[in-house]
Amino acid sequence: MSGPSRMMPSGVTGRGMMLLVLAALGLVIAPFVADRYLVSVLTTVLWFAYVGQAWNVMMGFSGLLSLGHALYVGLGAYVSAALFVHFGIGPWAGMVLAMLVAVVAGCVIGFLGFRFGVKGVHFALLTIAFAEVARIGFDHITWVGGSGGFFLPVEAGASDPLNLRGSPVLFYYVALALVVGALFLSRALLHSRLGYQWLAVREEPDAAEASGVDLFRARMTAVAVSSALTALGGVFQAFYFNNLFPEQVFSMGRSIEIILPAIVGGIGTLVGPILGAFILTPLGEALTFLIEAGGLDLPGLKQLFYGAALVVIVVFRPEGVWPWLARRLGLVRQPGEGA
Amino acid sequence: MAALLEVERLSKRFRGLKAVSEVSFSVPEGRILALIGPNGAGKTTTFNLIAGVFPPDEGRVTLKGRNLTGLKPNQVCTAGIGRTFQIVKPFGQLTVEDNVVVGALARERSVEAARVQARAVLERLELADQANRPARSLTLPDRKRLEVARALATRPTLLLLDEVLAGLRPTEVDRMVEVLRDLNRREGLTILMIEHVMRAVMALSDRVVVLDHGEKIADGAPAEVVADPRVVESYLGAEALE
């Protein structure tokens, strides 16, 4: 019964619901019909959809711009990988500590930002600063390989789901589960008291505070939830790729890649980050393919493409693709059509 | 009669400027008190000091004997003071109803209970037919109503209204005056209102406090205050010339 302007699932029409179910079904059977390459592309899509959803909790729900989410990916990845390599602790147990470490890091940033009134762009700079410190710092932590990289043992043909060792299809389904889980969690959060308070804080902090919302608490919980979810994405990444380099995991470029799906799909919406990932990643792949086929070797062309895509979106669909698409295809009820 | 709100020697400077200087007054329980004065007199600043937006340089604010000085706005809200903003601050992307739900959540744990309450408040402020529209699409008079609705949904014992009648047409002013009078009479809600619309001030208030250049220059029954030569000179006279 909530307002359609919030893109709540309760505002989804029958047609929207049908499309959602079809998409879910398609994703479940995809590995049976798709080849290895396509499965790997889809896994990447799902990974970006997932971390985009995690980022969306901060920016989309609570209005907190983080440009350093690679920090939480990296911490999640390194903590779980270190536990596995050094102590033989599998990722299912390791992810608890991985999330905890990321939450602590997020809360330190949040505390500094919110206690001392660091707002907007300056808060974003703070998040970048922490990610950069981690990037440079991990270069020197030899216990996890330093700048030379950290590697997880790989056994060909191993199938040990309890330790997240197995075929690409296993990882595909884990990534799918993460996306679905994050979707239901985001939806539940938006429906909760906390969710309403987040939106109020995002829209008009002074009025939220006057309505009894503890700004500091609301913002800290948003950071905690977002960083914990993002760290899970890091755990996945460590066990999927089996190698970690500080220069990559903590890079500014990675932080940007994480926020693009939500911006393209629609910040603050439930479906936006997922749709955004399904648009951007395949386009990026196609571009890489074309570049290679054409024998062109222009480093940075993909980044240039992402930049151009961003400009197009910001200029023509500043709300993102999803709100527009949902309106055009009648997937959600419009204001005034009744709840 | 017991005072609900007690404001004692409240002072606030912005750099050199004395925005509020040693202002004292009290609002008796169940009454409507109007705060008037020319532009820049320090009325909104007084509200902000009561609501905890910033701490006073000096002075004290108490509600039912409880010291509120130095509390944060959300704590002041929980303590029982609801406020509106002169420059309206709706949660623009949320629906009108969800705006009020946020207010109701100040007392309610459950969203469902908050929604039930929000609907009742919307009904009362004649906003029910706009419930599902995004708040940003409302006209100014409706936004003013929404400010009142959201503040009311926090179930305050004292309601602070900052020029909620400004920009309304005469018929709309009358309707709002009726709503406020009703809230006061039937539910015993105490109201402290900043208002320039003298017709409403005279119709509603039991007492009037006048500020000028941050200082209190008059405090009394409405009829007495409007006859006060200082008030006529600094405020009402100027108003008449406009």
Ligand SMILES: Nc1ncnc2c1ncn2[C@@H]1O[C@H](COP(=O)(O)OP(=O)(O)OP(=O)(O)O)[C@@H](O)[C@H]1O
């Ligand atoms: N946050 C602030 N920082 C600096 N100066 C301020 C601030 N808030 C108010 N002032 C100044 O304090 C003085 C009193 O302002 P205030 O808003 O309280 O007046 P007011 O009586 O509400 O006027 P109006 O009828 O125009 O709303 C003004 O000179 C104003 O410029």
Ligand SMILES: [Mg+2]
């Ligand atoms: Mg004012």
